[in-house]
Amino acid sequence: MGFLDKLIQSILPTEQAVESSSNILVKKVIRRSEKYKSDFEVWRRGQNYNFNVRAIKEEWETRSEIAAVEANFFYYNSPQSKGFVYYFENGVPQEQASFLFELFKYRIIELDYAINHSEEEIKEDQDWIVSKESYYLKPKLKYRKTAPFNQLYGTIRIVFASKDGAPYYIKLLANYFSDRSYQEPYSFEELAEHLFVF
Numbered sequence: 001m002g003f004l005d006k007l008i009q010s011i012l013p014t015e016q017a018v019e020s021s022s023n024i025l026v027k028k029v030i031r032r033s034e035k036y037k038s039d040f041e042v043w044r045r046g047q048n049y050n051f052n053v054r055a056i057k058e059e060w061e062t063r064s065e066i067a068a069v070e071a072n073f074f075y076y077n078s079p080q081s082k083g084f085v086y087y088f089e090n091g092v093p094q095e096q097a098s099f100l101f102e103l104f105k106y107r108i109i110e111l112d113y114a115i116n117h118s119e120e121e122i123k124e125d126q127d128w129i130v131s132k133e134s135y136y137l138k139p140k141l142k143y144r145k146t147a148p149f150n151q152l153y154g155t156i157r158i159v160f161a162s163k164d165g166a167p168y169y170i171k172l173l174a175n176y177f178s179d180r181s182y183q184e185p186y187s188f189e190e191l192a193e194h195l196f197v198f
């Protein structure tokens with residue numbers, strides 16, 4: 001399997017990959033300790049995220065839909081989905097990467113979203129232990145009462161993955177409904193601008 005195939009599979013896994021659960025060690029709802037929440041708030045209020053967000057924003061501004069082997073950033077763009085995957089440089093502390101994942105969730109909630117589901121999964125993947133945390137966010141219920149429904153920026157999934165305890169990537173994907181029951185989604189570029197404020 002080539003690099004591009006692996007990258008696309010990491011963004012949009014096949015049903016076969018999703019159904020293969022024999023190597024899953026742990027699968028549970030994300031639960032944060034009070035200490036984690038407190039440390040995150042100190043980190044967020046101290047704007048300690050500036051370097052990480054600036055790095056991703058710079059990649060966003062020069063984005064390409066063509067995957068290159070040396071790229072840290074991949075932009076996904078289709079009629080039904082838009083998103084990105086950002087691969088962390090070596091040496092980024094696990095806590096910083098995890099807090100960045102939480103920051104994106106926090107900023108999406110600011111846009112009138114609610115967490116629909118969260119999941120932490122730890123599994124063996126060849127010679128690696130891979131940990132993935134995911135948040136699934138939907139517009140609040142008030143947007144889904146009268147058709148055509150306002151889907152805001154779509155249904156959003158954020159994923160933070162680590163390999164052997166080191167940050168690997170952060171992925172954000174917005175999926176849209178295109179039938180007549182839904183209004184056109186807001187611009188993904190507008191969502192990105194909200195996420196990448198530093």
